Amino acid sequence: MDDVVKMLVFVGGLIGLGVGTYAGVTVVSILKRRFGGSSEGPALDELEAIHARLASVETLEARISELEERVDFSERLIANQQRDSEQLPAGPRLDHR
Numbered sequence: 315m316d317d318v319v320k321m322l323v324f325v326g327g328l329i330g331l332g333v334g335t336y337a338g339v340t341v342v343s344i345l346k347r348r349f350g351g352s353s354e355g356p357a358l359d360e361l362e363a364i365h366a367r368l369a370s371v372e373t374l375e376a377r378i379s380e381l382e383e384r385v386d387f388s389e390r391l392i393a394n395q396q397r398d399s400e401q402l403p404a405g406p407r408l409d410h411r
Contacts, residue, residue: 347357
């Protein structure tokens with residue numbers, strides 16, 4: 315049982331070391347990007363890409379809004395047609411012979 319505990323502590327330590335290293339590298343890269351003076355170029359490219367993506371999202375939102383209006387209109391039209399057909403009196407049956 316003592317060997318199992320030692321193995322779990324060892325594996326947990328390795329996992330902790332890996333997570334700590336990953337977090338450290340991430341923090342350093344964020345700080346480097348934020349405070350580094352020469353990384354201005356990629357930030358502008360990323361900003362332009364974000365603006366382009368935002369424009370396409372706004373276009374899609376407008377299209378979705380139009381489609382929602384069309385679906386609502388179609389649903390009302392179908393509901394009115396069903397209601398109208400239920401309100402019509404049954405006429406005499408004609409025998410086609």
